[in-house]
Amino acid sequence: MDSLTQIVLGAAVAEAVAGRKMGAKAALLGAIGGTIPDLDVFLRFFYDPLDAALVHRGFSHSLLFALLAGTLLTFVSDKLTKQHYTKRMWFLLWFLSIVTHPLLDIFTNYGTQFFWPFSWRLTFNSVFVIDPLYTIPFMFLLIGALFMKRESKRRRIWNWSGIIYSSVYLLWGVVIKLIVYSNTTSYFEQADIHPKRTMVTPMPLTSFYWDLIVEDDSNYYVGYKSLFAPFDPKGIEVIPKNHELLQNINWEGNSRIEEIEHITNGFYAVESHSDSLFIYDLRFGTTTTITNGKIKNPLFGYGFTTKGQKIETLFSHRTRDFSKIDFKVYWDKVFGE
Structure with a gap:
């Protein structure tokens, strides 16, 4: 805390x-x-x-x-x-x-x-x-x-x-999480998504609004559940895993994949940008709801700078554009309005 x-x-x-x-x-x-x-x-x-x-x-x-x-x-x-x-x-x-x-x-x-x-x-x-x-x-x-x-x-x-x-x-x-968790599979099946694994985590500043993340072989699917409104399957976001981007890297020294999987509990997505790889820790959620969809990036992760196919440097990555935050719309979502 x-x-x-x-x-x-x-x-x-x-x-x-x-x-x-x-x-x-x-x-x-x-x-x-x-x-x-x-x-x-x-x-x-x-x-x-x-x-x-x-x-x-x-x-x-x-x-x-x-x-x-x-x-x-x-x-x-x-x-x-x-x-x-x-x-x-x-x-x-x-x-x-x-x-x-x-x-x-x-x-x-x-x-x-x-x-x-x-x-x-x-x-x-x-x-x-x-x-x-x-x-x-x-x-x-x-x-x-x-x-x-x-x-x-x-x-x-x-x-x-x-x-x-x-x-x-x-x-x-804990009780509310267990209730939301027990219904997560049925929520995503409304969108014809059949989860292999599920994570439920509270959204920022409240225990009334929950971030639901499920996965299949290729993607993560992120949905949101307010205690005051039904689950909306139309609001599900799709985040490609892209884990293979790490498998093809020539690491300098020992591979960091095992450490990445440990620290993220296996819920991470990879993106390639120019000469960098971003590994997003999905336990921290995305910026979608708190910015009213203006930014849809995962909130936090780690970056690896590459040169050719070799990993060189590691840095932290955090979404910092707070000017896009819309608390009014966010609280409307929290209370299902």
Whole structure:
């Protein structure tokens, strides 16, 4: 999730653990703990974009890291405060504020290597990385709690209400996804498309609108489902796979195909442009609905510069023409208007 959401979650968890004894300082420390796992983003300066994507949400988003970091920070905090608080309280504050970060990220489409060093990523793919309906009520309840006296029962009620609300919202996303997923095959069969594999992911900023991607041997097919309107088979987009473009490349060193398939969960499309190949990660969707069809490119991917038939350089590719975004039309689609 986005940094603000992780700060709110870490602060709320720390407040629940130690707010009564520490006051607002507990929430501040929890906010710090909630941001620690994402410090791995600075590693991108030492890797190419594909390797950086593989490293991100790896060790720093694991249960092992939370245990090690929680133990280290407990030792440091205990020494700095001259044993004013119990070690148990310090450990729970640091461990829970850190471990809830990757637990929350598991619900996004990128997932985490929570059981690092195992390479597989856990993901429910049921909440978008920025979802105001999750974050804003949660943040409001936390801030309200922090303005109350630390001994106040209402303070604990408000804070726990935020934690419970956030948990229920995540559960809601999983349930809705399963409902949409269970109907995906029948949606596409309306257009005489018979899927071999299916992925369902939330659209930007909401859990009311879903991106449905299915595949056959040659193409991906992208459809959209609002909870407030029937599925429209006429709105299905077709994206050619073109995977063979990678098979015919003379890679410098080891082939990157296995890494591409791993990071995209096998949902990627390839395009050739002049001396570059673009590999689009379809888990991040396309720009079609949010730009009202003005741009239909997949949102994110990776590029390989070629010279002749040899791969030379890797770079990240992201659609950045935000001037074409039409929020009014997008929200009309979200609510089926």
